[in-house]
Amino acid sequence: MKSGEGNNVKLKWFLTIIVTTVGVYLSFRFILPLILPFLVAYFLAWIIRPLTEFLYRRLKLPRVVGGTFSLLVLVGLVGTGCYYLCNALIKQAITLVKNIPVYFGILAGKLDYLCKGCDELFGLAKGTIRSMVDDNMSSMLNHMKTSIMPDITQQTITVAVGLVSAVGIILIILIATVLIVKDLPDFHKRYESNALYKDVHAITSKLSEAGIAWLRTQAIIMSIVAVICVLGLTLLKNEYALLLGIGIAFMDALPILGSGIVFIPWIIIMLISGNIYAAAILATIYLIAQIVREVLEPKLIGNRIGVKPLFTLIAMYIGLNLFSIAGFILGPVGLIMIITIVKVVNDRTNQNSCKQEMPL
Template sequence: MFKVNKKVKILGVVILTVTGVYIGLEYVLPLFAPFIIAYLIAAALLPLVRFLNQKLRLPKLLGAILSLCLLSALVGFIVYYVCDMLLQQVVALLKNFPIYLAVLTGYIDSLCSGCDKVLGIKLGTVQNFIYTNFDGVLIVIKNKIMPVITTRSINLLIGMVGFIGILLIMLVSILLLIKDEEQYKEGVRNSYFYKDIQIVTSKLSHMGKAYLKTQGIMLLFISLICTLSMFLIHNKYALLVGIGIGVVDAFPILGSGMILVPWAIISLFQKDVYSAAIILTAYVSCMLLRNTVEPRLFGNRIGIKPVYTMMAMYVGVKVFGLFGFLLGPVGLVMIVTIIKEAVNRIDGRKVPEVTPDNQE
């Protein structure tokens, strides 16, 4: 009877934990996301603020403002540089668009002629079919898609105004968190649920560091693979392109295949088999590295088997969308930690207190 009751309790804990974590990540997290980000930024700026306070005797609020200004200037410079570079490339693309369109038209004509020969039909049949339907596509874009884009642009403008408001709230929160850090820490330590929350937050902190380290390692190796492949095909911008593909690959929805696969196909159409083979080899290497090495690195660092980490990433993307790539493992760590703690308490075992010395 005792064993049955124990199993029922554990099952109840599992169901409640999974449900609670899902509700927390899906509905509660978006409400507190700005303040969580503000806390993380404040924690990153605290060492500099303390240095300014101890060495230069600057008040914490003044040090926080100065540190925040430096961070904002750095981020602003990077954003400005990236946007300026993208704008220049867009202008260059628009200037050369007629040339690219002519080249693309030539490829389409060659492909259509090849299809005519393979199918044994009159030359020009496939070409006429494509161009006739292309006119219909243009009409659909003009009458249906363009109005939707216009409406979305208005919604985007409204969203930008809201984003600015959220950004101001975050900036004020960062300053307040840094200014009164000791009071907030004391209040948290005196909380009745402090020890219970610390067990989960310490695990999440460890997971966050593991995630950043893993992504850094993956970015380095994938950038090296792509840069080497660019050197092998004698690309003038090998280093820039290699790093750029490595950055794109870090985004789960995009991936290196978004650039490398079309590039390889174009190379094949140009009858450059060597370049196509190198680029496809680079893509396969990046894909294998991302799908095998990353879960192993990440899983080993957070104490979860790689296959479970991969499952968590997959389920996270399916349930939460783009950010589920990170929220999936976060939810898994929360579920495992809470269930382990609950099972230990059901068994009557004392759980060791989490301190900086014994954190995983």
């Protein structure tokens, strides 16, 4: 290959990345909010399709009836599980809020002890460090009153309004799910007969394989880590075991940092306090959670994504800045989409180039 042709290939590759990145961003920003309910409906239709088709073949039930029954079964099972889970979480959250003054009292006692030790260590006048801490805490509380609390109040109103509109969106999703299940076979036939089927299918199949593999892997690992954390914290007789276990499982999904953000400081505090038993249990939970992720993640994902943890962390950070909390998922998914689309386009370009260079 000549140097000019090599430069053209690099330029095309660079332009493909730029165009794909811009396209993914614009799709997430403007198109995704419009089609998200129908994507959720398609996902639900994919879940209930086996039962719907079974009822259609064996009992000759119309797909609308079978799909409605299957959807009701799914909603009933998931709803029951969510009810009991949310009920337990809310109770633990309320208990935590009620006990906050007690914990602040304990923290103040520990803080007093540490401040006295620092004064003695650095040869400062008694109460110097504590005075500095109190001044900083006062500034922080004033900032919360003037800036953070009004924002929280505004967000509460926004959430309340959003809950009302969410009911309508849920109804749209449920109706769309039944309609998609009913017409899914016809959709597939029309889709496969389309002239663009091969090109679109090459990209969507790769995206589906990589994206679903990543989401499924994270869901499985987070669920296992949550169970491990809840059981371990229950062993410690922690009254917030469920709340903390699920929260730590979400933190564990962060690349590189993971659940160590919570466990490592907690273990150090327990060691300083002289609670060796609690420190040993926490260290064991943390170690098991790390082993689970290190063992399961490569096996479940394999080589289908090929995204380094550092790049995943960068994608999460960019996603959080661009799309708020939703960016925690949209960032890595967007990165997978960009990598997959660029790879498919480059492979297709290389195949076309080879065909053109073949002698007649």
